[in-house]
Amino acid sequence: MGQTVDIGKRIELVPMDPHFHDITIALYQQGPDESPLFLVHTYSQMEGAQERIQFAIEAMTRMGNLIVTANGMLQFPCGSGHQLACRRTFLESCKLSPNDSAEPRPLQILDRKSGMTITVDSLGQGIYQVKADGEGRRADRRVSAIAGGLLKLGEMEEVDGTLDKVAFPCGHSHDALVGLLLVRAPNVRAIVREQEMAASRGVLAAPSQQN
Ligand SMILES: [Zn+2]
Missing domain, CATH: 3.30.1360 (Gyrase A; domain 2)
Structure with a gap:
């Protein structure tokens, strides 16, 4: 079994993270489209890369109100996919530098x-x-x-x-x-x-x- 099978289907990509050494960060989907889990992942072995991933995950929970599951994946409280909105949340979260606050935006x-x-x-x-x-x-x-x-x-x-x-x-x-x-x-x-x-x-x- 290759790693791609385990990690899921890649649905969005930040090729070069401007806030952390241009590492590549990707959003993966696991499970069916109707009730998926999302994974934020980098293959970078650079020191601090995992902290950057954690920051992105945390930002997604605040900006998109996703929740973190026991195994560190993300999902919406309703359990639905909302893939397009999830991808947008991911991209916006990766635009934030560690100094930015990830607050939900007003309606x-x-x-x-x-x-x-x-x-x-x-x-x-x-x-x-x-x-x-x-x-x-x-x-x-x-x-x-x-x-x-x-x-x-x-x-x-x-x-x-x-x-x-x-x-x-x-x-x-x-x-x-x-x-x-x-x-x-x-x-x-x-x-x-x-x-x-x-x-x-x-x-x-x-x-x-x-x-
Ligand atoms: Zn929903």
Whole structure:
């Protein structure tokens, strides 16, 4: 049995850690996609490398609210995969230097594109609602775009055709994850969601026909 078999499937990679001698750090998944365990690992034998790995694990527990299992693996409290969000949590955690604090991010951002403050409320059962401190079509569009960004980044689901609510399919709240993903959500192009909605209706236009 090779080591790759034991360690699991690699799902994300930091090729060169800028905060620790450019070592390579990888995120591995073990177990089925529906209920995986995650492993943060480096092959580096450098002194201090394991401390760096421990720092990344600790950062993931705080920034993504993952939990550490008895054997040092990570999983979400709900037991679900959330692979895309887990990979994002891993990457963001590895961006931190040992001097940075790994605090969960607030469920509020300033949306640079609109100048509005965007707030996300947890409605329970894994459902989140995006709000803007503005009114009118412009605010509605930004709310919809940012909800769409969360939907894509967090592999979330639409809620009864609403444009401002998204939900984790596991039915559990993941506030820390939403805070983490919210930073990037405004930059996910709305076109992605439009394509998905169009695809679900069977009217997906060819890229050349989109503007
Ligand atoms: Zn979950």
